[in-house]
Amino acid sequence: MRQLFRRVMRLAWMAVSGPGMWGGLAVYGVVLALQFLGVWISVRLIAWNKAFYDALEQMDAAGALHQIGVFGLWIAASAAAFLAGDWLRKRLLMRWRANLTRRALDLWVSGQAYWYLRPGMSPGAIDNPDQRVAEDCRLFVNRLLIETLDLITNVVALVSYVTLLWALSSFPLQLWGVGIPRYMVWAAFLYVALSSVVTHLLGRPLKSAIFTQEKREADFRHALIQLRENANAIAVAGGEPAETRRLNRLFAAVRGNWNLLIRRELVLGLFARPYFQTVLRIPTFLALPAYFAGTVTLGGLMQLASAFSNVTTTLSWFIFSYRDLAEFVAVSERLDGLFRTAAAPPLQQVPQRIARLPSDDGSLRLQGLHLHTPEGRALAPVPDIVVRPGETIWINGASGRGKSTLLAALARLWPYGEGRITAPGGLHVLPQQPRLLPEGIAASASYPEPPETYGPDRITDALRQSGLGALSQEARVEDLSGGERQRLALARVFLARPGWVVLDEATSALDPETEALVLRNLREALPDAAILCVSHRRPDALGPFRTLEIG
Numbered sequence: 001m002r003q004l005f006r007r008v009m010r011l012a013w014m015a016v017s018g019p020g021m022w023g024g025l026a027v028y029g030v031v032l033a034l035q036f037l038g039v040w041i042s043v044r045l046i047a048w049n050k051a052f053y054d055a056l057e058q059m060d061a062a063g064a065l066h067q068i069g070v071f072g073l074w075i076a077a078s079a080a081a082f083l084a085g086d087w088l089r090k091r092l093l094m095r096w097r098a099n100l101t102r103r104a105l106d107l108w109v110s111g112q113a114y115w116y117l118r119p120g121m122s123p124g125a126i127d128n129p130d131q132r133v134a135e136d137c138r139l140f141v142n143r144l145l146i147e148t149l150d151l152i153t154n155v156v157a158l159v160s161y162v163t164l165l166w167a168l169s170s171f172p173l174q175l176w177g178v179g180i181p182r183y184m185v186w187a188a189f190l191y192v193a194l195s196s197v198v199t200h201l202l203g204r205p206l207k208s209a210i211f212t213q214e215k216r217e218a219d220f221r222h223a224l225i226q227l228r229e230n231a232n233a234i235a236v237a238g239g240e241p242a243e244t245r246r247l248n249r250l251f252a253a254v255r256g257n258w259n260l261l262i263r264r265e266l267v268l269g270l271f272a273r274p275y276f277q278t279v280l281r282i283p284t285f286l287a288l289p290a291y292f293a294g295t296v297t298l299g300g301l302m303q304l305a306s307a308f309s310n311v312t313t314t315l316s317w318f319i320f321s322y323r324d325l326a327e328f329v330a331v332s333e334r335l336d337g338l339f340r341t342a343a344a345p346p347l348q349q350v351p352q353r354i355a356r357l358p359s360d361d362g363s364l365r366l367q368g369l370h371l372h373t374p375e376g377r378a379l380a381p382v383p384d385i386v387v388r389p390g391e392t393i394w395i396n397g398a399s400g401r402g403k404s405t406l407l408a409a410l411a412r413l414w415p416y417g418e419g420r421i422t423a424p425g426g427l428h429v430l431p432q433q434p435r436l437l438p439e440g441i442a443a444s445a446s447y448p449e450p451p452e453t454y455g456p457d458r459i460t461d462a463l464r465q466s467g468l469g470a471l472s473q474e475a476r477v478e479d480l481s482g483g484e485r486q487r488l489a490l491a492r493v494f495l496a497r498p499g500w501v502v503l504d505e506a507t508s509a510l511d512p513e514t515e516a517l518v519l520r521n522l523r524e525a526l527p528d529a530a531i532l533c534v535s536h537r538r539p540d541a542l543g544p545f546r547t548l549e550i551g
């Protein structure tokens with residue numbers, strides 16, 4: 001319980017703090033005040049019950065009519081307070097959600113947790129991080145606002161209603177000759193205490209069912225996204241039956257847990273539903289002895305009944321929101337898991353002893369470098385080498401020997417292994433399958449900078465140098481061929497003009513003539529850059545080169 005409290009407080013602080021914190025808290029205060037106003041109006045309505053029913057009992061038509069007018073005013077005020085509070089609460093929801101989402105994105109994207117927390121890369125890889133960032137941030141803030149506002153309001157309301165009920169139920173109940181003073185107050189507490197215990201026992205298994213449901217829904221959604229992302233590969237392989245089987249299996253898991261979830265909800269509902277319906281009637285029955293004894297009038301009875309039911313409904317907040325609270329707990333757990341793991345991605349228990357030193361003469365040195373897979377399998381040793389600016393190195397080796405892993409180590413991403421890397425800053429790495437942005441050709445060519453950094457003329461020039469002179473800038477990135485995609489990514493090197501270029505099979509989809517043309521252009525445009533080239537074909541077009549043989 002204490003752990004849950006700390007977890008919620010940690011997440012709540014992340015949502016609340018940040019720019020405009022005081023403004024947000026002020027809005028929270030206003031929403032709370034509006035909810036208090038609602039409570040005050042309902043206390044007035046309890047008193048109204050007495051006035052109205054007493055007028056009816058005394059056949060006072062004018063008095064009853066007046067009370068109907070008063071009722072209309074109270075209801076209008078109550079609706080206005082509710083709507084204003086609801087609107088402000090929803091605005092605050094987005095403000096706090098934005099804070100939490102920004103923090104999640106900071107860790108997940110900027111902190112490179114998306115890279116480390118891939119399955120296989122880290123023992124703590126978490127499921128469906130995208131759902132946690134998008135969905136759980138929203139759900140958490142929503143529940144945080146609703147539940148805390150309701151909790152505070154209910155405490156205040158409870159004090160007001162209990163005070164009222166205390167004042168109204170001064171008459172005792174005679175049970176076996178013993179008078180129980182203010183029995184209506186005790187009855188309300190006893191009634192709710194017993195019901196809460198029953199609800200908790202029946203509802204306890206709900207939390208894990210909700211947790212599992214969210215995970216399975218996210219797995220299913222993710223599989224559908226994968227289908228879209230790999231549309232071509234699936235279609236040409238005729239993979240529809242396999243994909244359908246996979247989707248059906250994932251949906252069956254959604255469905256299986258859903259059945260469990262609704263069974264648990266039904267069990268809880270079997271108690272909560274009749275409870276909800278009787279809670280408004282029971283007080284009338286309980287107060288009947290006083291009515292028949294002539295201690296209270298009809299108006300007094302109705303006032304008492306409504307004060308009692310307000311006390312019990314307020315006290316029963318826990319019962320009615322059990323499902324929501326269970327969801328809140330499940331969401332906090334998922335979100336906290338994301339923040340904790342992303343802040344310090346756990347790594348495998350495999351040696352991580354790669355010393356990284358800055359280069360003082362602008363050259364790259366690899367000394368005694370041995371890389372491992374995350375499971376601890378040793379990859380082929382990397383020969384010692386010194387690469388100077390302006391040189392070209394062809395990194396060669398059989399498939400699976402660890403060439404891409406070496407480049408990941410050079411890019412400071414791969415932690416597993418030992419040895420020493422002395423490197424200058426600013427390595428520009430181009431992978432075999434580059435990241436292109438759906439926003440368009442210019443945005444993809446200038447990635448990760450925005451296109452404005454270079455301007456349209458330089459982008460057109462770079463596209464020409466990378467062999468895409470004939471490509472319209474209006475073309476859709478999704479329609480490009482594999483070779484065009486690689487050339488579009490190469491345009492980045494012409495634009496960014498880095499001192500160190502790393503090509504990881506970055507021209508593998510090009511025909512030999514185009515590849516030679518583009519590589520010649522590259523060497524011409526960047527005569528002083530060191531180029532490390534991983535490829536199965538010799539990079540003769542880059543000019544004289546040395547070979548680094550892996551394995």
Ligand SMILES: Nc1ncnc2c1ncn2[C@@H]1O[C@H](COP(=O)(O)OP(=O)(O)OP(=O)(O)O)[C@@H](O)[C@H]1O
Pocket residue numbers: 120121373374375379397398399400401402403404405406
């Ligand atoms: N995240 C990972 N988890 C487990 N094993 C990995 C991981 N990344 C790479 N490996 C393994 O490390 C080995 C080297 O992979 P790498 O991609 O570096 O090879 P490569 O020499 O670039 O191969 P290719 O020429 O086929 O691209 C492979 O056996 C691969 O399965």
